[in-house]
Amino acid sequence: MKKYLKTTFATVLLSAAIATSALPAARADGEPAGAPATLQSYTLNDSLRVEVKSVLNERVKDGTRLGAVVRLTNTTGKLTRVPDYELRLKTEDGTEYTLQPSATNVPSVNGKATRELSYMLTVDRSDDIKIADIEWVDVDLYVYPKKETLMLDIPAAGMIWEGKESAIEDSNAMRKWGESFTLPSLNSPLVYKPVDLTRDFNGQSPVSVVQVLVENPTSDRQALPDLAMDGKSATDVYSGQLVEQGPIVLEAGEKRYVHFAIQTDIDTVLQSLNVLTVEKYASAEGQKTFNVGHLNIVLPTATVTAPSASDAKYKLGTPIAFDKLNKIIHQNLEVSLVELHVQDNDRDGFKTAIAKFKLLNKSDRPLPVPSFATELVSTDGYVYAGFAQAITAQRVIPSGATTVSYSFTVPKSQESTDLELRLLDAQTVKPYKSVIAAIRADAQLDDTIQVTELNMYPFKLKMNNWTASANFQGVYTYKLKLDLDIQQDPQAIVDSSSPKLQIDVVGSDGRVIASLPNLGLTGVNALINGSNEISLSAATTQLEIPFTFRIYESFTNTNGEVAKRLLTTLK
Template identity: 40%
Template sequence: MKIKLKQVAMTALLSSSLLMSAVPAAWADEVSSAPVAVASAVYDLNDSLHVTVEGVYNEKTSSGVRLGAVIRVSNTSGQTLRIPDHELRLKTSDGIVYTLRASESNAHGVQPDSEVELTYMKVVKRTTEVSVTDLSLVDVNYDVYPKQETPLFTVPVGSYVWSGSRSEFADPAAVKAWGEAFTVPTLESPLTYQPVDISRSNTNQGAAYTVKLLVENPSEQKETVPALEIDGKSSTNVYVGKMVETDSVSLEPGEKKYVHFVINAEMDTVLESLNVLTPETYEQGEDDAQTFSIGKLNIQLSGAKTQAEVSYQYGTPIAFEKWNDVINQDLAIAMTELHVTDNADQGSKLAFAKFKITNNGVSPIPVPGFQAQLSSPTGYDYNGERQKDAQQSVAPGTSAVVSYAFVLPVSEDSDTFTMNIQNVIQGASAQAGSTALKSTIASYKVAVQGDDDRHSISLFPYTMDIKDYFLSQITAPGQTVSVNYIYKLQLNLDLTRDLKTIVDNNFSKLKFELVDSSGSILGSKSFGFTGTDRLVNGRQTLTFSNLTMDQIQSGVSVNVYETISTATGDAERLITTLK
């Protein structure tokens, strides 16, 4: 049988375009145009069956050399066609030819106007490496003697054989810059990908890198994200990454979605680039399944972790990444406060951040459970503790407040930070230990607000003016011969509030702490802005009893703290001292 060779690309057979493709377009907030893919070489088995080489695998292991190959067979006819039992062979640089065995899961036929992937493998028991130069598909007729062999096609593959974790991409077209759009070479999928974020979390097992890709479907039919693997590459090692989304991800025509990959590595690992691979499975018997991956592209990480360039103005709506599934489109979220205060008794500093969440819609919307992270200009990241039991939903035309506390070292003296708003990736905890994986959906520079004067204390949505105060000491007879000592703090407050912002009993409280001249704490009491025992406009008296000292002290001052309740306890911000 005479086999006709057909190539539908403007490249020669030796071109690495068999595996590497994708000419990127410029991406900003959106993909302006899809990358242009260079077609792989296609070979005709007959008028209806056509073959494309998707990848070749060659890796030296402790048990020998694993050789693998993946081809795609397409049926352009209107009827189901049987796939001929041809042999797939690999030739090495020293002239040896190895015949690979077909996976038992390989299809034996192709449905009309469709395609199938065929996987082949062979493990060679040898102690030295091999260098693969050619791939051939051969028609063997065993019905005659001697057997008759007819080569159908031969592909030179030496320049792009994937050799496992040791492989390097020789073709510059296979190396992509961070943020550059790409399609996955040799796959029929029209989906395009853009790397938009990489973040690191510390887990009990080491470091977990989370890579976020924006996927777009430029076709006119529904598409499913194919099985992909993204590995992290340091200067010395390669770390296998897995897709976070366990369910299949499908995109309608023109739709965009995010997909995430997690890469677990040692604690001190610094990744330099990412390898994009397609995982393959070879089966030989029910209990004998082997997997291998074939590299397609490399993404450089230089410039991927840059500080935000946009400076934030307090009170303005935050611009979130499009297509995130955390922030409802009818919600406007603005940062209203960021204060840093010394927390000397605990050997740290404390940062307080508040966010105003406004519902511009016509029905109640749940308060999104986003996370907050501060990054210093020197590269240190501080995770925020979200207030406990925050407001559950926001009514139409109103606003809610959510607070975060950040523990900073005493050595942190930055007056500007990068605020990263993050979402927790669902279903990722099993792949990254007990620490939840996060993905950044907004990032901006923010300047720390200065210390409050007692006549203008910001406690959004409140502004408080302590117009005047007086601390008195009172002795009162006890039930026995002892004497009780009581302090009374008379306050004259002027409280104003943003009337559209709703607060409940989970909102911040004010803690008044009595301190003597030596710094010893005599007692404290907390008051909220809601409820029966709340702070109000005008004059009021706060009583402190059950003191730690049994005698009147001189030089007593009052530290006033704003406190929020978090999952790890109360966080306190010193806002003023009354002396």
């Protein structure tokens, strides 16, 4: 029996079936017009029907690797043995290659069940092999000469995947960026949508990380097929792989993200992405894998950036809207930005930006303080990584709040106060990150000269009076007397992670001659409401006149650096 199928590669794998004498598979319910459909099905014998899932003809180091993955469906109601037919690939010049079955191929198929079988052969040929047909041949070795019977012959034109250099050009197998798609040829109802492509680094190697939203629209659990993704530039193809490890199963109605990491060259500009399945073949030498392409995603521009913030300006203190599928921020934890400052650093060639977040627990039980990452993006597109304060609270009590600060090093040339702040998940697909929220906010412009009301959430310090003096006792000691009125946000829980002050004495030449760090507003030796006397000893035997007190809010970040924000200068 001989069946003919004339299609392009993408059509065989993904497009609507072309009418043949075999019964065509029905289009999946809900599939839009022009969407890929299931594979063509052919009768192999009285009990089994066969579909060709993929055919490989790939140049490798040892020659040419030929492979095929077929799907057998038992049409009867009882266990049926897989026949001992040879699976052959026949070339245009008439040469036949008998592929070897995988050691893991099943010997039989249960009633009404479907199983996949894998075959492979490496041919020692360096010239191009043109596959013409896929054949199932019954070989009778018990007669002489042996008798061969052709059981099924399917033309292979357009089915062949020739490795990562293959091009997918059929319109039914192409999608625009951000467009949803299915892969029904894999017998999977899962719906996919590319939503984010970011540039990252793994060590010194640049990596493009593609975030794909996967949805299970059915009422049954569905396993994610073994998928890979390649990135294509104008001249090269870069292999990518799924970042998440282990089997991924989506419950009925569940949505979740998966990520593909594509290592590229430093100056690579990707133009499209190929979605591939990872096929497996086992032999005495071990298990091998090979990838076969199914769909191409065209990128709209040279680069696709992470989701950006709304054009509407963020109002300090309002809750930040997070991606509902994120795995970092608990749904009952309200996160808001309460401070965003950018200041010059004296005698340094850079500025420091500091963002402070309030984390409010709106549940009736303690919640862990999330470990999220941050990025600051300038209006001209430059991205600066944030470093969190090294010491943070571990838990937030019910109806209580805590704060977490992040510092950013930005160049002095960064003049704009219009900034985008991104919050990222750096844990789920470590070492890569994904954006879970983005806001656009204006940096606060602070007057720091002789200011007597200091705002450092959750505290407000009002200096009712202050005096400065210096005396000599072997070295000069500089004293600052402060009469303070300290107010605290009643929601905020203060502990060792709460904001601290640093006081510096600065000479007339701008040099720091004495410093007192880690001056707290809670705990032992903390500043209090009322009168406070602060002494700073200088390692000098010469009185610096005039001298100035500078009061900073400060913290040590996870990079080991002390980040400071100048609150006031007392001359």
